[in-house]
Each structure stands twice: as C-alpha cells, then as structure tokens.
Amino acid sequence: xxxxxxxxxxxxxxxxxxxxxxxxxxxxxxxxxxxxxxxxxxxxxxxxxxxxxxxxxxxxxxxxxxxxxxxxxxxxxxxxxxxxxxxxxxxxxxxxxxxxxxxxxxxxxxxxxxxxxxxxxxxxxxxxxxxxxxxxxxxxxxxxxxxxxxxxxxxxxxxxxxxxxxxxxxxxxxxxxxxxxxxxxxxxxxxxxxxxxxxxxxxxxxxxxxxxxxxxxxxxxxxxxxxxxxxxxxxxxxxxxxxxxxxxxxxxxxxxxxxxxxxxxxxxxxxxxxxxxxxxxxxxxxxxxxxxxxxxxxxxxxxxxxxxxxxxxxxxxxxxxxxxxxxxxxxxxxxxxxxxxxxxxxxxxxxxxxxxxxxxxxxxxxxxxxxxxxxxxxxxxxxxxxxxxxxxxxxxxxxxxxxxxxxxxxxxxxxxxxxxxxxxxxxxxxxxxxxxxxxxxxxxxxxxxxxxxxxxxxxxxxxxxxxxxxxxxxxxxxxxxxxxxxxxxxxxxxxxxxxxxxxxxxxxxxxxxxxxxxxxxxxxxxxxxxxxxxxxxxxxxxxxxxxxxxxxxxxxxxxxxxxxxxxxxxxxxxxxxxxxx
Amino acid sequence: xxxxxxxxxxxxxxxxxxxxxxxxxxxxxxxxxxxxxxxxxxxxxxxxxxxxxxxxxxxxxxxxxxxxxxxxxxxxxxxxxxxxxxxxxxxxxxxxxxxxxxxxxxxxxxxxxxxxxxxxxxxxxxxxxxxxxxxxxxxxxxxxxxxxxxxxxxxxxxxx
Numbered sequence: 001x002x003x004x005x006x007x008x009x010x011x012x013x014x015x016x017x018x019x020x021x022x023x024x025x026x027x028x029x030x031x032x033x034x035x036x037x038x039x040x041x042x043x044x045x046x047x048x049x050x051x052x053x054x055x056x057x058x059x060x061x062x063x064x065x066x067x068x069x070x071x072x073x074x075x076x077x078x079x080x081x082x083x084x085x086x087x088x089x090x091x092x093x094x095x096x097x098x099x100x101x102x103x104x105x106x107x108x109x110x111x112x113x114x115x116x117x118x119x120x121x122x123x124x125x126x127x128x129x130x131x132x133x134x135x136x137x138x139x140x141x142x143x144x145x146x147x148x149x150x151x152x153x154x155x156x157x158x159x160x161x162x163x164x165x166x167x168x169x170x171x172x173x174x175x176x177x178x179x180x181x182x183x184x185x186x187x188x189x190x191x192x193x194x195x196x197x198x199x200x201x202x203x204x205x206x207x208x209x210x211x212x213x214x215x216x217x218x219x220x221x222x223x224x225x226x227x228x229x230x231x232x233x234x235x236x237x238x239x240x241x242x243x244x245x246x247x248x249x250x251x252x253x254x255x256x257x258x259x260x261x262x263x264x265x266x267x268x269x270x271x272x273x274x275x276x277x278x279x280x281x282x283x284x285x286x287x288x289x290x291x292x293x294x295x296x297x298x299x300x301x302x303x304x305x306x307x308x309x310x311x312x313x314x315x316x317x318x319x320x321x322x323x324x325x326x327x328x329x330x331x332x333x334x335x336x337x338x339x340x341x342x343x344x345x346x347x348x349x350x351x352x353x354x355x356x357x358x359x360x361x362x363x364x365x366x367x368x369x370x371x372x373x374x375x376x377x378x379x380x381x382x383x384x385x386x387x388x389x390x391x392x393x394x395x396x397x398x399x400x401x402x403x404x405x406x407x408x409x410x411x412x413x414x415x416x417x418x419x420x421x422x423x424x425x426x427x428x429x430x431x432x433x434x435x436x437x438x439x440x441x442x443x444x445x446x447x448x449x450x451x452x453x454x455x456x457x458x459x460x461x462x463x464x465x466x467x468x469x470x471x472x473x474x475x476x477x478x479x480x481x482x483x484x485x486x487x488x489x490x491x492x493x494x495x496x497x498x499x500x501x502x503x504x505x506x507x508x509x510x511x512x513x514x515x516x517x518x519x520x521x522x523x524x525x526x527x528x529x530x531x532x533x534x535x536x537x538x539x540x541x542x543x544x545x546x547x548x549x550x551x552x553x554x555x556x557x558x559x560x561x562x563x564x565x566x567x568x569x570x571x572x573x574x575x576x577x578x579x580x581x
Numbered sequence: 582x583x584x585x586x587x588x589x590x591x592x593x594x595x596x597x598x599x600x601x602x603x604x605x606x607x608x609x610x611x612x613x614x615x616x617x618x619x620x621x622x623x624x625x626x627x628x629x630x631x632x633x634x635x636x637x638x639x640x641x642x643x644x645x646x647x648x649x650x651x652x653x654x655x656x657x658x659x660x661x662x663x664x665x666x667x668x669x670x671x672x673x674x675x676x677x678x679x680x681x682x683x684x685x686x687x688x689x690x691x692x693x694x695x696x697x698x699x700x701x702x703x704x705x706x707x708x709x710x711x712x713x714x715x716x717x718x719x720x721x722x723x724x725x726x727x728x729x730x731x732x733x734x735x736x737x738x739x740x741x
Contacts (some may be wrong), residue, residue, distance in 0.1 A: 122606045126649040129595070146649060180591060180652040304643035307636070474673060 005133040005164040006031040009097075009295040010039050012140035015173050018068050020044060020059065020430050022052040026072020027112060028099035031164040044430060044459060045200025047451040050077050051423035052450070053083020058088075058424030061410045062385055063431035064217070066070060066147050070097040074112030077158075078119065082417055084154045085123040088237055091215060093152035095143050096120075100160040103131055117158050125153030133166040137173065145176040150303040152215055178321065183301060187318035187326055194314050195356025196330035202295070205231045206347050208254065208283075211238030211413070212276015212300060212320045212404045216430045221324035222275065230342035231332060232349050234262035236277050237398055240409040245382070245402030251349065252571035255283040256549045257395045259354035263547070263555040264478060265349050266291050274298040276320045279309040280414070289554035291350075299323045333524065356547070356560055358399050366540040367516050369393070369468040373400035375519050376438060376466060379527055385410065386429045386437040387421040391475035393468050395545040419448030422465060422545030429461045436464070443469040443536075444493055453506040456532040462507045464526050465534045467499055470541045478544045482559070503534035511535045583612070583632045584658040585734045587643065591650040592618055592625040599648055607642055609633060613731030614629065624652065628733045657734045664734035665706050670717055670727040673700045682722055689715045700725060 003011070013021070018044045025033045036043055046052040049071040056067030056477065066407030071080050077098040081118040087094045117127045121146050126146045128139045136159075143155040157415075197360060199205060213222050219242050226233050226249050233243045234254040243250055253264055274296045277283070284290040290310060298305075298312040299320055306315040316323050360370045373396050376384070387410040388394040394411055410428060412420040421439040429437040439446075446467055456463045468474075476491040498502050503510030509531045511522050519537065526533040547558040590596045597616060604611050612630040631641060638656060645654045657664075674682050682701055686693065691705035698730050705715055709732065718725065 117595065118598065121602050178649060181649045302647070303646050304640065306643075308640060 001169070001379045002167045004031065004035075005166050005168075006035040007138050008136050008168070008170045009140060009159070009164065010035045010041065011170060012040060012137045012173070013068065014039075016141065016144045017065070020048055021068045021070060022055040022427060023070035023097075024049050024052055024072070024076060026076045026099060028073045028101060028161040029070065029164075031161065032070070032097075032099070032159070042430075044426070044455065046423065046426070046455050049079035050083050050419065051426070051449055051452045051455065053080045053094070053096065054086065054417075054420050054423035055427035055430070055452075055455075056096075056121070057083060057087045057092050057420075058410050058427030059431040060092050060094055060427075062407050062428035062435075062437075064407060065431070066144055067092070067094040067427060067518040068097065069094065069378070072099040072112065073101055074114045076112075076482060077116035078114055081120060081123070082415075084120055084156065084418060086412045086415045086417045087154040088123045088125070090211060090412065091152050092154070092551045094149040094154045095147050096154060096156045098156060100129065100158045102162045103160045104162070106160065115567060117156065117169035120156050123154070124153075124156050127156040127158070129158045130160065130163050133163050133190075133435050136163065137171050141173050142176050142178065143510060146178075146181065149180070151305075160269070182539050184317050185301070187299065187316040187323035187324055187495075189326065191314060191316045192323065192326045192330055195299075195316060196327060198271055198295050198297055198314060199229060199231075199273065199331065204269045204349075205273060206251075206265050206269040206272040207231050207233040207238070207273045207275060208266060208277055209233060209239045209242055209275040210236040210277025211242075213242035213563075216276065216301070216320040217406070218276070218324050219406045221321055221328060223247070225324055225328055225331070227525060228328065228338065228519070230338040230346065231273065232265055232346065234258070234266060236280070236283055236413070236525050237394075237411060238413040238446070239277065240398060241403035241406045243405040246404060249346075250434070251353065252340070253398055255315055255555060256285065256551075257399070257545055257547060258549070258555060259353070259358060260267070260547055260558060260560065261349055261353035263549070263558060264352050267554065267556045269294045272296045274300075274312075275324070278305045281309070284309065285549050285555035285557075286553055289556070302527055327537065360543070363540065364516060367513065367519060367537050369470070369537070369539040369543055370400050370514065372519055372537050372539065373397055373440060375523055376440070377401045379520070379523050380438070384408070384438050385425075385432060386425040387411065387428060387437065387439045388446075389421040389439070389441045390416045390418045391442050391445060391473065392470075392478065392545050393442040393445065393474070393544075395475075396468065398555070399545075401440075418445040421454045422446065422449050422456075424465070425463045425465075426456055426459075426461055429456075429463050430459070438464045438466055441465055441467045442474055443467055443471060443496055443499070444473040447496075448498070450502065453503065453508050453532065453534070457507040459533060460530070462530045463532050465503075467534065467536045468539050469496075469499070469536050470539050470543065471496060472541060474543075475545070477542075478548075481544070482548070482550070499534055499536035503532075506532075508532040508534055514538045582634070583630060584638055584656055585662070585664060585732060586629045586631060586645070587657050587734060588629060589619070589647060589652040589654075590625050590627060591652065592623050593650060596625070596650045597627075598601050599650060600629075600645070603644055603648065604631070604641075607644060609637065613729075615731040615733055620710045628731070630732050657736060661737040662676040662734050663737060663741070664708055664732050666709060666732050667704070667706045667730040668712050668715070668727060669694065669702060669704050670716070670719055671700050671702045671725045673723045673725045675699075678722065682719070685715070685718045685722075690719070691715065
C-alpha cells in the first residue's frame with residue numbers, strides 16, 4: 001500500500017522503538033505533525049528547539065535509548081545546533097529530524113531555508129538530506145543504527161517538505177548494511193594479553209574511566225575488575241556513576257577539579273588503565289606531565305581516540321564491556337594475592353585522600369552551595385538522576401553527590417553547555433518516570449533555557465530545579481578572582497529575576513531560601529511533591545570550587561583553597577596566556 | 582613529511598564536503614586533491630596529498646576512516662606506488678622561438694594540445710619532479726597559464 005513520506009517516517013520511528021519525541025512544529029514539518037496527531041508516539045512540545053535537542057540528549061543519557069528531536073527548517077533547525085554539538089562532544093545517541101524547504105527551492109534562499117546538513121557537518125556523526133521518498137525508510141533505519149552503535153553520536157536527517165508529502169510503498173526494515181561503517185567491537189586478543197601482563201607487573205596502577213563505561217553498560221565489569229586486581233579508580237566527569245561513588249576503591253574525579261588523591265595517584269602511577277575516556281585537556285592538565293612515568297593502556301571503541309592526545313603504549317580498540325570481559329578472563333584465577341600486593345599502594349592513595357579530602361568551611365549563617373548538594377544526596381539516598389548546568393554548580397554536583405549507579409549524572413562535559421540541565425531533566429523524567437530528577441543549576445545557567453519550565457509544567461513532570469544562586473557567573477568570577485586580579489568583568493548578576501515568582505508564573509512551585517536551616521525542610525517538601533519545583537538557594541556569594549588546577553599546569557599543582565598557600569603555586573602572567581577555556 | 586593518501590568513498594553528494602571539512606576543521610592541510618569515479622560507479626576514489634608528522638598522519642587516517650561514507654583509506658606513501666600528475670601549459674611564444682619550445686616538449690614527451698597564432702598549449706604527464714622540471718624550462722619562454730591536475734597514485738601490486 002502506498003503511503004506518504006510523513007507516514008513512512010512515523011512508522012519507521014515506531015519500528016525503531018521510538019516512544020517519545022521532543023520537538024517544535026513549523027511550516028515545512030506540518031505533514032509530519034499531521035501524522036503525529038494520530039500516532040502513539042508521544043510528542044513533547046518544548047518552548048525552544050534547543051530545549052528539544054537537550055531533552056532528547058537527557059532522555060538518551062538516562063535511558064540508554066536513542067533520543068529523538070524534531071524542528072522545522074531554518075531557525076528551527078539552527079536552534080538545534082547547540083544541542084547537537086553537546087551530544088556530539090559527549091558521544092550521545094540522538095537523531096535530529098529537521099524540516100527542509102521543498103527540494104525545488106533548495107539553494108534559492110527560500111523562506112526559512114538553511115543548509116542545516118552543511119551547518120551541522122562537523123558536529124554530527126553522520127547526516128542525510130532525503131531527496132527521494134523511496135530512500136526515506138532506509139535512511140531512518142540507518143540513522144538510528146549509526147547513532148546507537150560504535151561510538152554513539154548524533155545523526156541528522158533533513159526532510160524536504162515535498163518528500164514528506166510524496167507517496168510510495170513502505171518497505172519492511174532491512175538489516176542495515178554500510179560498507180564504510182563496521183565498528184570493531186571485539187578487542188584484539190593479543191592486545192588484551194599484553195594489557196593483562198602490564199597490569200600484573202604494575203605496582204602503582206590506576207583505572208581512569210570515562211563516559212564509555214556508561215555508554216557500553218560496563219559498570220559491573222569495571223567493578224569486578226577493580227575489585228579483583230585491587231586497583232583504585234578515578235572517573236572523568238562523564239564517567240561519574242560508572243563506578244560507585246561510595247566504593248572504597250573510588251578516588252573521586254580527576255583533572256582540573258579533580259580530588260587531591262585522584263590527581264596525585266594518576267601523577268605517581270606506573271600504569272594507567274584508561275577505559276572509555278579520551279584524555280581531554282580538562283583531565284590531563286599539562287599534557288607532557290600527565291602520568292609521565294606510566295605505561296598507558298587504552299580501551300576505546302573509537303580508533304581515533306587512541307594516541308590523539310597522549311601516546312598510548314597498549315591500545316585495545318573495541319567495545320569496553322566486551323574487552324573488560326576478556327580482560328577479566330585473562331586476569332582471573334589465582335585471586336586473593338592482589339590484596340597483599342596492592343597493600344602499600346592503596347595505603348598511600350588513602351593517605352592522600354585523608355590528607356586533603358573534598359572539603360568546605362561549613363557556616364551557620366550562610367548557605368554553602370556544597371551543603372545544599374550534600375543534602376540533596378542525603379535526602380535522595382543517591383538514587384536520583386542529577387542533571388547540571390555548567391560552571392560551579394556542575395563541579396559541586398560532581399563533588400558532593402555520590403553517584404552509585406550509571407546513567408544518573410547528566411552533564412554537558414565536552415561542550416560545556418550552559419542551559420543544558422533543565423531540558424535534559426525533562427528528557428530524563430520522560431524516560432524514567434519513576435525516578436526523582438533534579439537539575440542542579442546556577443543562577444546564570446538557569447536563565448539560558450528557563451522557558452522550559454513551561455514544558456515541565458505542561459507535562460506534569462515533577463522535575464526539581466535547585467538553583468545555587470550566588471548572583472554571579474560563579475566560575476567566571478572564580479577565574480577572575482584567581483587569574484585576573486579580582487576584576488569581575490561582566491560576571492556579576494546582581495540584577496536577576498525573582499526565581500520563586502518566575503516559577504509561580506510558569507505554574508510551578510517556587511521557593512526562596514536564604515538560611516541554612518531552611519535547606520533540609522524545603523528540599524524534603526519539594527522532593528515529596530509531584531509538582532515541578534524551583535528552589536532558589538541564596539548561597540555564599542564568593543565560594544570557590546576546590547581543588548583547582550590552574551590551566552597549563554600539571555594536575556599535581558592544585559590550589560586547595562583560599563589562603564592554603566603551602567600548596568598554592570603562584571600563577572604567572574605567562575600562565576594566564578595559556579588559558580584556553 | 583608529504584604523504585599521498587588514497588581514499589575510496591561512496592559516490593554521493595556531500596562526501597567531498599565532509600572530507601574537505603574534516604581537513605579544515607582539524608587543521609590538516611591539503612596540497613592537492615583529485616576525485617573521480619572508479620569501475621564501480623557507486624564508488625569514487627580520492628587522491629589527497631597532505632603533509633604532517635607521523636602522529637598527524639595517523640590521525641588523518643583514523644579520522645577519514647571514521648566518516649561513514651569512507652570505505653577504505655591507504656597511505657600509499659608507505660607502499661610501492663606509481664604517481665602521476667597531468668599539466669596543461671599555454672606558452673605565449675612567437676613563431677621564431679617555437680623550435681626551442683618543441684625541443685623541450687619532445688624531451689618531456691609532452692603532447693602539443695593546441696597550436697594558435699600567438700600561443701602553444703602543451704600537455705604533459707609525469708611525477709611531480711618531472712612536472713616541476715618542465716615548468717622551470719618553459720618559464721623563460723613565457724608561460725601565460727598552467728593548470729595541474731593534482732596527483733593521482735596507484736599501488737604497484739595488490740597489497741593489503
């Protein structure tokens with residue numbers, strides 16, 4: 001039977017198991033919206049297309065399924081760009097469907113025309129412009145296949161209006177066959193053996209794991225490996241939850257805002273076992289001094305991640321879960337001896353952790369932002385899904401919430417997108433209706449996509465927004481304090497809306513909290529509520545995130561707090577010039 | 582060091598843009614690039630001349646392989662290969678000086694592609710050094726325009 005392109009599209013989405021779609025309609029996608037009107041797919045109307053892209057991303061991170069977003073052509077499509085780039089940098093599987101002007105008009109500067117395939121080429125894993133309705137079902141299935149397999153990532157499908165109205169016969173989905181795309185899943189057994197040997201020989205090994213562990217669902221294998229060989233584990237921002245935050249072998253996050261123990265352990269190690277991580281500059285600090293005495297084993301599904309930033313001694317290209325299984329086979333047998341072998345190293349590592357644990361100065365008068373996050377952790381027993389914005393709020397969430405489960409910490413790591421947290425929370429809540437979803441936000445970031453409160457209210461999503469309000473762009477101010485002689489250029493947000501009233505105006509519940517004693521009762525009340533809630537915590541304005549590694553320095557060189565001069569290294573003007581972010 | 586990379590790609594629109602975008606976006610340079618369909622009309626071959634140290638070349642290779650539309654990549658510089666370039670040169674030369682032009686052409690086995698009132702167009706193929714030599718000898722005679730195809734290369738035998 002003949003069907004229209006729009007019908008074929010929606011049917012193909014259903015064949016891919018799509019249950020929810022985040023989008024915003026417009027002229028050239030009306031054919032599709034007309035079919036969606038009767039479809040079982042749930043459409044979530046965000047209030048800005050950027051929100052739709054982040055919601056699809058949050059849905060994907062929380063559920064492990066492919067997130068889908070849709071927009072019209074031109075400005076609708078360009079509004080998706082930041083969301084697509086966010087997903088690309090963090091290897092998140094989303095499919096972005098964009099409307100396009102009629103094929104006959106393409107290239108003629110038609111109304112709401114933008115070359116979105118061209119614009120997004122460097123920030124998508126792949127993209128399609130569908131020119132013939134006969135290709136449509138095949139392309140949709142290819143798009144989902146590419147998005148979810150290998151190193152996942154966003155795929156864009158651009159749909160001209162005449163393609164969605166044209167009629168043809170819909171084909172049953174065929175197995176996708178792409179001769180230029182065959183990700184290598186199984187690690188080379190020789191390399192796995194080499195890695196096992198290196199691990200056996202090492203005296204000061206550290207596991208450095210990232211988002212790849214979560215993407216491949218390898219947390220269990222990671223825990224088994226760490227426990228079997230008694231190796232301490234540090235995680236990247238994106239890896240949080242991939243290894244339990246309360247595990248005795250867990251060192252905390254590493255890098256620019258890594259813990260003292262993690263950064264020193266990595267610096268002093270003789271073997272780095274990098275698993276699904278990519279040696280980002282925020283992790284390595286000064287690259288020449290990163291783990292300079294260590295043999296580097298790197299497990300990653302993306303061959304181009306190997307030796308991109310740090311020269312790898314033993315690369316293993318493959319799916320993290322499969323490779324870890326092989327590695328476990330190689331290393332198991334003769335267990336028990338490792339506890340003794342590792343005694344000295346673990347003692348050293350624990351001594352560092354005790355010497356300088358994550359800490360802040362509690363206050364009875366001012367709300368400390370770290371205290372708020374600690375309370376959120378306590379009251380949710382570590383079971384919530386936490387999304388973040390970007391900046392200090394993100395780092396405090398990473399430090400003071402202990403993630404014991406994968407897919408619980410959703411944060412824009414690679415691109416560092418302010419305005420990510422709220423729409424991502426909406427996507428996560430749509431995918432996980434039974435979990436508590438909390439956006440830990442700053443007063444600056446939350447204003448970037450605050451319109452999505454309306455979306456949360458419309459769909460009765462009990463998302464909680466915890467604003468750590470310091471009336472500053474806090475991380476910018478922190479850098480200006482430390483590197484720019486406290487010249488707070490354009491980082492002061494003293495003029496701000498009353499967030500409680502904003503929440504109420506959108507139909508959500510709002511709170512303003514100014515005293516530490518209010519923190520727990522307010523959180524308790526909000527967490528028990530089924531409403532969308534915004535909690536505006538007026539926190540200590542000039543609190544900083546520590547530890548902090550000045551840019552361009554080895555991750556050994558940490559500032560541990562204001563006035564903690566014994567470790568603080570003077571940051572010169574030359575260092576300032578190296579600032580990249 | 583300079584490398585010649587041979588890339589088999591899907592013969593679809595937009596593939597050239599992906600490859601050009603990859604090179605510019607990641608800061609790799611392209612000295613020359615030529616594209617044409619292969620015996621299989623759904624596949625095209627690109628020959629790209631680029632330069633960089635071993636690490637850069639390794640990344641170029643891996644990044645190219647990462648593109649969905651790229652089927653296979655060889656760095657032919659590391660193998661036994663033959664490479665050629667085609668050049669078309671229009672030399673503006675008065676009739677009395679043409680003998681010298683023809684002598685140069687003969688020495689380089691260049692064909693006369695066109696003879697006009699005021700100019701002669703030569704067509705020559707060869708490896709890069711040979712083309713450079715030809716141009717050097719023709720320059721004093723008055724090159725008005727020359728067009729090079731960019732390098733194409735082929736392996737000397739079936740290799741993995």
